[in-house]
Every structure is written in structure tokens, then in C-alpha cells.
């Protein structure tokens with residue numbers, strides 16, 4: 105998983121390698137698993153939108169500055185500017201993804217239609233029974249398709265928990281070591297602590313992290329506290345199994361949907377398909393109810409894309425065109441962005457000069473309503489953007505997909521109108537040049 109850049113928008117989800125994709129401007133983090141934070145370090149300089157729990161873990165684990173972390177409450181719509189001037193906004197709603205602590209799905213609503221990015225998620229019917237996802241038309245669905253394979257049978261988490269309990273009961277004299285990722289499966293561990301009346305032994309670093317999550321008090325650092333302990337998944341190996349068994353009879357449990365390895369059997373390592381990703385059947389149900397207009401699998405592999413294409417024949421009319429308001433294009437080019445152009449007269453000249461390169465043929469709403477934009481810059485940009493209204497729509501040389509309505513649009517007095525740029529017309533050439 106290498107993150108998603110949502111086409112024709114400044115939105116990036118779990119995507120942190122921006123050197124070559126400089127048009128990404130708004131950064132969203134779905135959860136703190138390492139495959140979703142690759143490239144994110146303490147030197148990060150842009151604002152990050154995430155859930156409050158993810159925000160806490162992000163600062164603790166990667167030392168990203170608190171001032172850059174924008175924690176958004178779940179289940180309510182948040183308005184976010186899509187340009188420097190506040191001309192265009194979108195609404196984002198965070199929805200519990202039922203995956204690991206702090207994990208969320210993002211529902212984006214704006215000029216691009218309605219986009220749902222699931223991040224990693226385990227489907228539960230309640231997700232589609234309540235707002236904002238009940239009766240919502242989804243134009244584009246970015247789907248966690250990890251387990252989207254008819255051959256992959258997965259039990260519910262409750263059934264998998266029972267399997268785990270049975271294995272522990274069959275080994276009453278053994279210590280039990282769980283191999284886990286840094287975050288995830290905490291609820292399972294709390295349940296096992298209660299069932300077997302044992303403290304859960306973790307490393308001091310893991311305990312610090314768990315304390316942030318304000319879970320029930322069942323975890324403890326240091327040996328001797330209980331027969332169940334947690335280590336990193338990669339630490340469940342042949343060498344350690346030998347070592348642990350020399351001290352005391354020990355079994356290991358790996359709660360994961362990944363297949364068992366050959367050596368596991370010989371070393372009393374039990375792989376139980378406890379998954380924090382939706383099963384194939386759950387994904388089918390999710391798609392059947394949601395009926396997205398188009399689908400983008402997050403995990404790319406050919407087989408899955410074919411299956412999804414077959415399966416999710418859009419039942420609703422898809423959006424044929426995406427309107428990219430020029431002020432958003434200006435934003436995506438980094439114009440007016442102090443990090444790139446700095447402050448002062450020279451910087452402003454550069455901003456205005458660059459803004460002249462945006463495609464022609466647009467009609468803007470009045471900037472006066474957007475009082476929070478700098479008055480000076482607002483005036484200059486307004487005049488440049490207004491002049492666009494007299495020009496043609498798309499002048500990129502390689503554009504072969506001009507809309508039929510090519511040419512200037514008449515202002516019919518309605519605010520917020522802009523010309524239609526079909527997908528292929530987004531002038532990346534201009535962006536690259538800058």
C-alpha cells in the first residue's frame with residue numbers, strides 16, 4: 105500500500121512521498137500502521153488531518169509536530185478549504201473503520217462529487233445503517249480489497265477469538281506468546297486477559313503506546329506478570345521459539361489472515377485467521393448496499409482488479425466529468441503557498457505571474473465573501489482569475505478530450521460556476537513547468 109492521490113484534487117490519503125507529486129496539498133492519514141505512514145517522518149512540514157487517536161499516536165511514534173496535526177472529530181462534517189483563498193471548500197467526514205485504534209474512513213464531498221476512501225477497514229453492517237453512509241451516492245470508492253478473493257474464507261472476529269481461546273485452553277501448562285504489529289488487536293488481548301485472568305506482558309515501549317489509548321488496565325511491562333505476552337510479529341521465529349521453550353513450554357499465536365508457513369507446525373506456532381480487514385463476503389455485502397459508481401482497489405493486483413470490475417458493475421450513473429475549479433488548480437500548483445513563494449512583493453509577483461498560466465474560460469464567484477484571504481493577494485488574484493473568463497477553456501497541446509462546450513462560458517448570474525475540464529484536460533504540463 106503506497107497511498108492514494110485522488111485524481112483531479114489536491115487530496116492525498118496515506119501518501120507522503122510528495123517530491124514528485126507536488127500538486128498534493130491536503131494530507132489525510134487513515135491510521136498508524138507502518139504501510140500507511142511510509143515516508144512520514146519528524147521532518148514533515150505540512151498539516152495532517154486524522155482522527156484524535158491517530159493524532160496522539162502520530163506524535164508519540166513519529167514525533168510529527170503537534171502544530172501540524174489536525175485532529176478531526178468522527179461522524180461530523182468538517183469544512184476544509186481547497187484553495188488559498190477559501191473560494192472552494194469540501195466537507196470531510198471521518199467514519200470509524202473498525203480496523204485498529206484511531207483508524208478511519210474518509211468521506212469527501214466537493215466539486216469532485218462524493219468520494220469514500222476506506223483506508224483499511226473491517227466492514228460492519230452498522231457502517232451503512234447510519235449517517236453519513238446510509239442512502240449516500242458514492243461516485244468513487246477507494247476500497248480496502250485485501251481479502252477480496254472468493255477462495256479466501258475468513259471467520260468473523262468473534263469466531264476467530266473463540267478459536268484462539270480454544271487453543272489456549274488446550275495448552276493449560278504453556279506460556280502463550282502473541283506476535284502482533286505495533287498497533288492493533290488490543291480488544292482481543294483485553295478479552296483474553298479477562299477470560300484467562302492473566303495480565304498481558306508487553307515491552308515498555310508498547311506499554312507507553314497502550315497508555316495513550318486509555319484501554320482497560322490489563323497490560324504490564326516486564327516478565328513474570330502473566331502467562332500471556334505480546335511481541336513483534338517478526339519476533340515469532342524458530343530461534344526465539346527454541347529459546348522460549350528452553351525456559352518454559354511455550355506456544356505462539358499469530359492472529360492474521362496471512363497463510364501459515366511450513367515451519368509453524370513443527371514449532372507449535374498457531375496461525376488463526378483473526379483479521380482486521382473485511383472478508384470477501386463482507387466486501388460483497390458492502391458493495392451490494394453501497395453500489396458505488398466507480399471503484400478503485402487500494403491493494404493493486406491484477407486478479408483482484410478483474411474480479412472487482414466484474415463484480416461491481418456500476419448500478420448508478422457515473423460522473424462523466426470532473427470540474428476542477430481554477431482556484432483549486434492555482435492551489436495545486438502551490439501558488440500563494442508561503443512555503444514555496446515566501447512573503448513580500450516579489451513573492452506576490454511570482455504568485456500572480458504563475459496564476460496567469462491556469463486554463464482560460466472560467467467564471468468566479470466574488471472574492472469579497474472570503475474575508476479570511478489576504479486582502480492584497482485576493483485583489484491581485486481576482487483580477488488575474490477574472491481575465492481567465494474571456495479566454496478559451498483548455499489550451500494544453502496534448503489534450504485530445506476537449507468537451508463539446510469548448511469555449512468561454514457565459515455568466516448567467518449564478519455564483520460559483522466554472523467551466524468543465526474533463527479528466528484528461530487537467531493541465532499537468534503547467535504544473536510540471538512551475
Ligand SMILES: [Zn+2]
Pocket residue numbers: 135137203204224
Ligand atoms: Zn492497517
Ligand SMILES: [Zn+2]
Pocket residue numbers: 105137139140224
Ligand atoms: Zn494496510
